[in-house]
Amino acid sequence: MTAPAEIRLHDLTVSYERMPAVHHLSGTFQGGRLTAVMGPNGAGKSTLLKSLVGLLPLDEGRIGLSGLARREIAYLPQHADLDTSFPITVFDVVAMGLWHELGLFGRIDTARARRVDEALETVGLPGFGERPVTNLSVGQLQRVLFARLLIQNARAILLDEPFAAVDERTVRELLAVMHRWREEGRIVIAVLHDLAMARTEFDDALLLAREPVAWGEVEETLGTDNLARARYISEGWGRAA
Structure with a gap:
């Protein structure tokens, strides 16, 4: 590894099936960090990963890559197309x-x-x-x-719910692989639903509710107030429907 890898998001807005799914998101995914992407169902988590690998076009904003090329981003979708x-x-x-x-x-x-x-x-x-x-x-x-x-x-690995329907032993062994990637300075981003896992195994978290709720170190980002705010925003989608 040479220069530290980073993926920088600048005021990113992305739609899914013509509906805005991620609104005005700015921040940086850093090499040598495990980042959990969390939020309610429909919060834009999978849409974000697809936009990072170029599978979905951006409505607004831009994605900046530092220390890596687009071809150096690996992606494991939620339901692998195998x-x-x-x-x-x-x-x-x-x-x-x-x-x-x-x-x-x-x-x-x-x-x-x-x-x-x-x-x-x-x-x-x-x-x-x-x-x-x-x-x-x-x-x-x-x-x-x-x-x-x-x-x-x-140099960057994006994982969409990598532990869905996987047994506990496999989870532990795959987490060990992810920790190895972190030690090698790679960017590792995973969509998760397991709060306990995020808090114990990951460095950073991005909490989405279509709009960004918080982004930073896990303990602060996944604090009670932020989680309550994400739920409130999510319930607002239903009220607006």
Whole structure:
């Protein structure tokens, strides 16, 4: 790693299905920090992540990247677009993370194959390379997708509800991977619903209720007053409907 990576948001407004979902958001995601994005359902959390990777256009404002390029941002959506009925092996899924290095027709040499195996070992799946993804549990599949992120070697990693329907052991082991990313100076942003996890495992939090409620260190951002304000704003959506 060289210069610290940052993603800077300047008065960002983004819509989803023609409805404003994130309003006038400014702040900085910093390298070497784990940031939890939290808020009520419909608060714009997933929309924000999609805008950061260029999947949704900006209505207003801009996104500034410091110390990283757009191709160095890795994204794991809430429901990964992986057809688990397709006959593909675990190795092949993880190797997809090499796409930026190899292009469409590049060859996976011995060194890169070793990286795939090492990534699987890191997420607790040694020897799983030849297994078909159709035989994996939900937790095992999520580990495979984390392994794919590992070999992308991205400087910023965006995760949308990465622990949904995942067993406790898998959660602990994937959190360990995220802590490793933090120690390596990467930007790690995760949409969460678990307040306890955010408070114990993350450094910073962004609390959204379509508009920003608070952004900063976890304890202050997720304080009682801010959470109450987010709920009040969320209830206001229903009153306005």
